[in-house]
Amino acid sequence: xxxxxxxxxxxxxxxxxxxxxxxxxxxxxxxxxxxxxxxxxxxxxxxxxxxxxxxxxxxxxxxxxxxxxxxxxxxxxxxxxxxxxxxxxxxxxxxxxxxxxxxxxxxxxxxxxxxxxxxxxxxxxxxxxxxxxxxxxxxxxxxxxxxxxxxxxxxxxxxxxxxxxxxxxxxxxxxxxxxxxxxxxxxxxxxxxxxxxxxxxxxxxxxxxxxxxxxxxxxxxxxxxxxxxxxxxxxxxxxxxxxxxxxxxxxxxxxxxxxxxxxxxxxxxxxxxxxxxxxxxxxxxxxxxxxxxxxxxxxxxxxxxxxxxxxxxxxxxxxxxxxxxxxxxxxxxxxxxxxxxxxxxxxxxxxxxxxxxxxxxxxxxxxxxxxxxxxxxxxxxxxxx
Amino acid sequence: xxxxxxxxxxxxxxxxxxxxxxxxxxxxxxxxxxxxxxxxxxxxxxxxxxxxxxxxxxxxxxxxxxxxxxxxxxxxxxxxxxxxxxxxxxxxxxxxxxxxxxxxxxxxxxxxxxxxxxxxxxxxxxxxxxxxxxxxxxxxxxxxxxxxxxxxxxxxxxxxxxxxxxxxxxxxxxxxxxxxxxxxxxxxxxxxxxxxxxxxxxxxxxxxxxxxxxxxxxxxxxxxxxxxxxxxxxxxxxxxxxxxxxxxxxxxxxxxxxxxxxxxxxxxxxxxxxxxxxxxxxxxxxxxxxxxxxxxxxxxxxxxxxxxxxxxxxxxxxxxxxxxxxxxxxxxxxxxxxxxxxxxxxxxxxxxxxxxxxxxxxxxxxxxxxxxxxxxxxxxxxxxxxxxxxxxxxxxxxxxxxxxxxxxxxxxxxxxxxxxxxxxxxxxxxxxxxxxxxxxxxxxxxxxxxxxxxxxxxxxxxxxxxxxxxxxxx
Numbered sequence: 055x056x057x058x059x060x061x062x063x064x065x066x067x068x069x070x071x072x073x074x075x076x077x078x079x080x081x082x083x084x085x086x087x088x089x090x091x092x093x094x095x096x097x098x099x100x101x102x103x104x105x106x107x108x109x110x111x112x113x114x115x116x117x118x119x120x121x122x123x124x125x126x127x128x129x130x131x132x133x134x135x136x137x138x139x140x141x142x143x144x145x146x147x148x149x150x151x152x153x154x155x156x157x158x159x160x161x162x163x164x165x166x167x168x169x170x171x172x173x174x175x176x177x178x179x180x181x182x183x184x185x186x187x188x189x190x191x192x193x194x195x196x197x198x199x200x201x202x203x204x205x206x207x208x209x210x211x212x213x214x215x216x217x218x219x220x221x222x223x224x225x226x227x228x229x230x231x232x233x234x235x236x237x238x239x240x241x242x243x244x245x246x247x248x249x250x251x252x253x254x255x256x257x258x259x260x261x262x263x264x265x266x267x268x269x270x271x272x273x274x275x276x277x278x279x280x281x282x283x284x285x286x287x288x289x290x291x292x293x294x295x296x297x298x299x300x301x302x303x304x305x306x307x308x309x310x311x312x313x314x315x316x317x318x319x320x321x322x323x324x325x326x327x328x329x330x331x332x333x334x335x336x337x338x339x340x341x342x343x344x345x346x347x348x349x350x351x352x353x354x355x356x357x358x359x360x361x362x363x364x365x366x367x368x369x370x371x372x373x374x375x376x377x378x379x380x381x382x383x384x385x386x387x388x389x390x391x392x393x394x395x396x397x398x399x400x401x402x403x404x405x406x407x408x409x410x411x412x413x414x415x416x417x418x419x420x421x422x423x424x425x426x427x428x429x430x431x432x433x434x435x436x437x438x439x
Numbered sequence: 440x441x442x443x444x445x446x447x448x449x450x451x452x453x454x455x456x457x458x459x460x461x462x463x464x465x466x467x468x469x470x471x472x473x474x475x476x477x478x479x480x481x482x483x484x485x486x487x488x489x490x491x492x493x494x495x496x497x498x499x500x501x502x503x504x505x506x507x508x509x510x511x512x513x514x515x516x517x518x519x520x521x522x523x524x525x526x527x528x529x530x531x532x533x534x535x536x537x538x539x540x541x542x543x544x545x546x547x548x549x550x551x552x553x554x555x556x557x558x559x560x561x562x563x564x565x566x567x568x569x570x571x572x573x574x575x576x577x578x579x580x581x582x583x584x585x586x587x588x589x590x591x592x593x594x595x596x597x598x599x600x601x602x603x604x605x606x607x608x609x610x611x612x613x614x615x616x617x618x619x620x621x622x623x624x625x626x627x628x629x630x631x632x633x634x635x636x637x638x639x640x641x642x643x644x645x646x647x648x649x650x651x652x653x654x655x656x657x658x659x660x661x662x663x664x665x666x667x668x669x670x671x672x673x674x675x676x677x678x679x680x681x682x683x684x685x686x687x688x689x690x691x692x693x694x695x696x697x698x699x700x701x702x703x704x705x706x707x708x709x710x711x712x713x714x715x716x717x718x719x720x721x722x723x724x725x726x727x728x729x730x731x732x733x734x735x736x737x738x739x740x741x742x743x744x745x746x747x748x749x750x751x752x753x754x755x756x757x758x759x760x761x762x763x764x765x766x767x768x769x770x771x772x773x774x775x776x777x778x779x780x781x782x783x784x785x786x787x788x789x790x791x792x793x794x795x796x797x798x799x800x801x802x803x804x805x806x807x808x809x810x811x812x813x814x815x816x817x818x819x820x821x822x823x824x825x826x827x828x829x830x831x832x833x834x835x836x837x838x839x840x841x842x843x844x845x846x847x848x849x850x851x852x853x854x855x856x857x858x859x860x861x862x863x864x865x866x867x868x869x870x871x872x873x874x875x876x877x878x879x880x881x882x883x884x885x886x887x888x889x890x891x892x893x894x895x896x897x898x899x900x901x902x903x904x905x906x907x908x909x910x911x912x913x
Binding site: 058062065081096098116131139142158 | 477478479488492496529531533551573574579594595716720723726776777779780784814816817839841
């Protein structure tokens with residue numbers, strides 16, 4: 055079998071060494087070490103533009119995926135100074151990972167640009183909106199002002215259910231329904247009352263120092279719970295615990311799953327569907343692209359027997375709700391809402407009953423449209439089990 | 440700030456126009472921020488990418504504006520015309536010839552916030568806004584059971600307006616045609632700020648076809664705000680065929696005969712020996728030969744007949760679906776530019792067209808004109824679009840400038856030799872990338888006295904020369 059570069063070797067065989075050496079050297083350098091990722095991304099004609107929710111909605115080169123990398127490259131090359139105005143396009147990223155799906159290098163623009171964001175934070179070049187967030191995270195350990203846990207949930211059992219800031223702040227109903235699902239599948243779920251933020255908002259904004267502090271605290275809490283199984287409602291939390299914590303040397307022995315992952319492969323006996331409503335669904339980007347569960351939510355929904363309308367953008371072509379990535383919704387609320395409305399318009403053309411599996415997506419859709427009814431998947435599953 | 444910036448003329452006038460526009464465009468849709476100005480200083484023209492890599496910005500706009508409807512486009516044109524400020528329409532920025540580079544400063548008008556679409560099932564038409572993303576359009580059509588069939592390699596980043604502006608064509612054009620054949624109606628804004636609407640008809644015999652004045656005009660005549668395009672029911676059958684031929688002329692001759700008999704495969708691609716090795720290195724039975732991949736699609740019965748015609752005419756060994764699947768999987772891969780261009784490798788493609796009678800000569804002459812240039816590492820081609828009358832060759836070259844020669848001069852030397860060879864062989868200098876700023880110097884060779892006529896038309900429409908001045912050499 056010929057090798058990948060045999061054609062080139064054959065082509066060069068007729069050319070004198072003196073002529074071919076400079077090009078060969080550059081070619082090989084390109085292949086072996088190559089330019090850095092930001093430069094590579096900058097040199098792309100935006101082959102993921104169609105998948106980037108910001109790019110589709112905002113319509114600007116500056117906030118397109120490769121466009122953000124170009125701004126990053128210009129900052130790194132000191133063509134642009136490292137200041138709030140120049141950093142703004144870089145922060146117009148939902149960290150949804152929709153770009154990765156289409157990138158031949160598997161680049162995540164969010165990851166590529168994180169070092170620039172981190173350098174900015176290190177130089178104290180931050181926005182007021184970030185300062186507030188950092189204060190809340192540092193002082194309260196959540197993205198909100200201090201959350202007072204309601205209800206009477208068990209603090210001991212065999213499956214640790216981490217509810218996440220969003221549901222702890224505003225949706226005790228989903229928490230109860232998730233606990234109910236976990237019980238119905240034969241586990242003994244419990245919570246920890248001093249649950250804190252997983253840290254991902256700090257990570258997204260480039261505050262790696264704060265992120266490290268938060269994850270040290272939270273990892274210790276999870277380890278201290280003694281659970282060997284952890285379930286989350288938020289796919290970003292699950293992504294942080296599973297993927298980011300080990301990267302930052304915070305290993306958790308317990309098996310961690312988002313609720314959809316947890317139910318995957320479980321024997322679930324659903325009651326016959328008497329619901330005549332038609333539903334549509336929205337797969338959260340962190341579940342699909344972050345945790346790599348491209349079909350899990352659809353598979354679970356298919357098993358419920360509900361009448362489902364599949365949106366055009368589904369699976370790994372899903373679309374962000376508009377609030378992913380922490381930064382856009384804080385720095386450009388209108389753009390965040392535009393992304394939400396773009397997604398809602400697609401979903402509402404199918405049904406006003408939307409099922410999702412992310413607290414942030416649920417809250418974002420509810421905030422942007424009073425007509426739609428947004429269900430967490432746990433509510434649906436609990437109702438049918 | 441950029442280390443090199445063009446000194447812009449008439450800053451005062453531009454500022455007045457920007458002030459006027461700021462009365463109607465909110466902050467987030469009119470920008471003079473450095474990040475935006477630098478982001479619109481280039482497109483995907485290798486020369487402009489090279490500038491970016493070298494931190495040089497010789498052409499930057501004074502402002503960027505993002506309209507959301509035709510009335511806003513009209514207003515921008517009106518104020519720019521009044522203030523004699525250059526105006527450059529911008530779509531996906533994936534053009535490879537510098538058509539959107541704001542060489543004289545002025546205002547960039549990015550149409551990407553205009554992106555609605557409407558399907559008319561009975562008339563098999565889609566009404567699409569200029570800024571609509573190519574993939575968004577095609578994927579939405581597919582979802583509803585249609586295809587437009589325009590699948591350029593830039594499908595993901597490009598826009599409908601960009602397709603019309605550059606007179607683009609896609610990988611499936613042998614069946615579905617180029618954008619000029621798909622376009623049935625167009626809405627444009629022309630100086631000094633008028634909206635013209637040429638409604639879609641199946642055909643019209645009402646004087647010269649003015650719709651075509653804007654196809655391939657690359658923003659020099661006006662700004663397309665909306666188009667009506669013909670669509671097809673989504674193909675019910677797709678047949679994939681591939682062949683390995685001993686000689687390039689065998690494969691070319693086979694396709695000529697297929698086309699002559701009236702069959703229209705959607706995709707036909709013939710790779711010369713080097714490109715066969717490059718693209719199909721993991722297909723040992725093809726390596727070193729001439730690979731041809733073919734996709735026939737559409738109505739089941741028609742597709743089967745077309746398959747029979749291809750099978751009867753093809754001179755070469757049948758190689759199954761594997762090479763076609765490989766092409767389908769890799770057809771949008773442009774990673775090599777990202778890997779090698781920043782390392783100093785000069786790399787580009789040149790697409791041209793020629794009638795069958797001169798096809799072989801053109802291929803030989805272009806390859807022979809590029810290869811001997813000092814610093815060139817390789818030159819190769821594949822044929823990618825076919826017609827009953829002829830063929831499009833898509834050449835690729837790579838190399839590094841020899842000592843004492845800068846990258847830009849080396850690049851232009853290769854282009855110059857290739858263009859001379861094309862014209863000398865009776866070909867046309869561009870098949871679907873357009874002209875832009877890279878090919879403008881050869882347009883006179885191509886159009887002869889027609890260039891003067893084009894300039895006269897442009898002057899009549901745009902007396903103050905605000906619409907993408909300098910592009911196409913106009």
